[in-house]
Amino acid sequence: MTEMNHIEHYANALFSIWKEEEFENQKIITRKAKEVYFSLKENNDIIEILSSNILDKNERKKIIDNIFLEDLSQNSMSTYLLNFLNILIDNNFFENVLWIMVSFFEKIDIEQNFTFLRIFSPYWLDGNTLKKIESLFAKKTNKKIRYENMIDKSLIGGIKICFENQVYDYSIKGHINQIKWDLTNKKEG
Secondary structure (H helix, E strand, C coil): CCHHHHHHHHHHHHHHHHHHCCHHHHHHHHHHHHHHHHHHHCCHHHHHHHHCCCCCHHHHHHHHHHHHHHHHCCCHHHHHHHHHHHHHHHCCCHHHHHHHHHHHHHHHHHHCCEEEEEEEECCCCCHHHHHHHHHHHHHHHCCEEEEEEEECCCCCCEEEEEECCEEEEEEHHHHHHHHHHHHHHHHHC
């Protein structure tokens, strides 16, 4: 089984637990999963420590408990997440936790008829611009939209929007790359 298959396997397992729960419990699991995701995303060093073999599995689990136990023990639904993180440590697969969580969120979005946009720009976009993009893609996809504005300093200007394996590149960098590609292909053709 490839690494991508493993990631999907874990995401499917977490999603099946989520799907079996009632709506209120689904909201709790989703909210807590997002808290865990953003906490780990903002602290990549923790992922490296919990993925390394420098510490044994029990020591890594204690770190997980110290970080998340207080937040996750407040509700029995959150216990699933804590157990899930421990299983990733047991199976030496913790380095993929963010990819697993992203896949899990994508499955929830599909279930709830949402599309998630990643909007890349060289600076933070204002609320009006984000609302226009949201409205445009809601009409285009006929789905509800969630989005995240991400800073990409390599973009000279404009934006790049990624969703559902598609990329809409409205950036200056994208236009320059397209011109380079056109020129290269005209030379060879």
